[in-house]
Amino acid sequence: MATWGYGNDNGPATWVKSFPVAAGTRQSPIDIVPTAAKCDTKLTENPLTVNYSPEPAMELCNPGLSVKANIKSKSVIKGGPLEGEYKLEQFHLHWGSADKQGSEHTLNGKMFPAELHLVHYNATKYSSFGEAVDKPDGLAVFGIFLKISDKPHQGLKSLTDVLSEVQYKDKSINIKQEYNPVCLLPDNINKYWTYLGSLTTPPLCESVTWIVFEEPIEVSEDQMKAFRALCCGECGSAPIVDNYRPPLPLGNRQLRASFQ
């Protein structure tokens, strides 16, 4: 079976052949239209809480279609739209070949140059990510937009400075310095949109409570270039760029906002 990807022959429009849920009713990403979001005070009565811990030697790897950090320490979130405690499993990014594209969620039809996903699983109900991944309340993913600024993002710099060491597929390294993923969050995590959706890559399980923050984090052009220098395979293979799925219809879903 041809493996899925983002090319003309194996990209998002072809995924439904092997993963019929791609045509489902709670697919992600979506276009976020703030005026269509319903402000829900229940989200603020029970504020979203993040308790992330430092990773002593965080593993960073190149699985071939993104760059991913696997989390071992106990980093958990709760509150907001979530029932129970969700544990951070991994984070990764989606980015463009140019600054005009790259994010998966869009804001009033606008794409950002990249989007960071912090993937958590419902540790109250399930014993592992693998058990939670296909359950309707199994996962919670933070979506954070990246925008270009003249200054590098210090938290991401620990990663972008070493991406050359995971340039090729299946390469992995450990970040020497202790790393707390909390440095990746925007300053204000009280302003977000939330809706019920899915993984944005196969198997596209409809198991994700999405929490997309209004405030982007700011990265430099050089940091974007570092992401675009990652390769899909071994030396000489194509760069990893435009690894984003375009938005799907919201359909009958309610998009909620934690703010007015």
Ligand SMILES: Cc1ccn(O)c(=O)c1
């Ligand atoms: C679990 C999972 C896998 C892929 N992506 O893109 C996600 O955002 C989450």
Ligand SMILES: [Zn+2]
């Ligand atoms: Zn993702």
